[in-house]
Structure formats: structure tokens, C-alpha cells
Amino acid sequence: MIKSILRIAILFSLGIVAIIGILCTPPENSGRWFADLFTSKAIGILAAWAFIHLFRIWKCTDPHIRAFDESQSKELKNGNFDNQYGK
DSSP states (O other): OOOHHHHHHHHHHHHHHHHHHOOOOOOOOOHHHHHHHHHHHHHHHHHHHHHHHHHHHHHOOOHHHHHHEEEHHHHHHTTTSSSTTOO
């Protein structure tokens, strides 16, 4: 159980780093604006790649991650996109 929680925390952290890295922009008065921009995007893309890679590996071995993946796949198959918002 502790191993599953640790894996989920790693995936969550990588997802947050990916989102922040891809969406953030450096301040406009920065002297190295282009370098900062490309560095943040590269970090975001690498974090997203690591997230996807680890998720694919761990969903085969970890029962909690597999259960999450199966529950999401079932919802996508059924077309139940609106149920969580009460529509």
C-alpha cells in the first residue's frame, strides 16, 4: 500500500511539473527570455514524457493505478462525460 501511495505521489508531482512547465512564461524584463522559455517548455515536456512512461509501466504492476485506469477507460467507453457535473 505504501508503494502504491508513493507511486501515485510521484505521478501527481510529475503531472504538476509538466503542467507548470508547459504553461508558464518567464517575466518580460528577463534578459534571457528565450532561454528561459525554452528551458521551461523542455522541463514540462520531459516531465510529461516521464509521467506517461511511468504510468504505462505501473498500471501493469500496481493494482491501484490499474483500477484507476480501468475506471477511466470504462467511463470513456460508456460516454459518461457529464455525470460528475450533474447533467
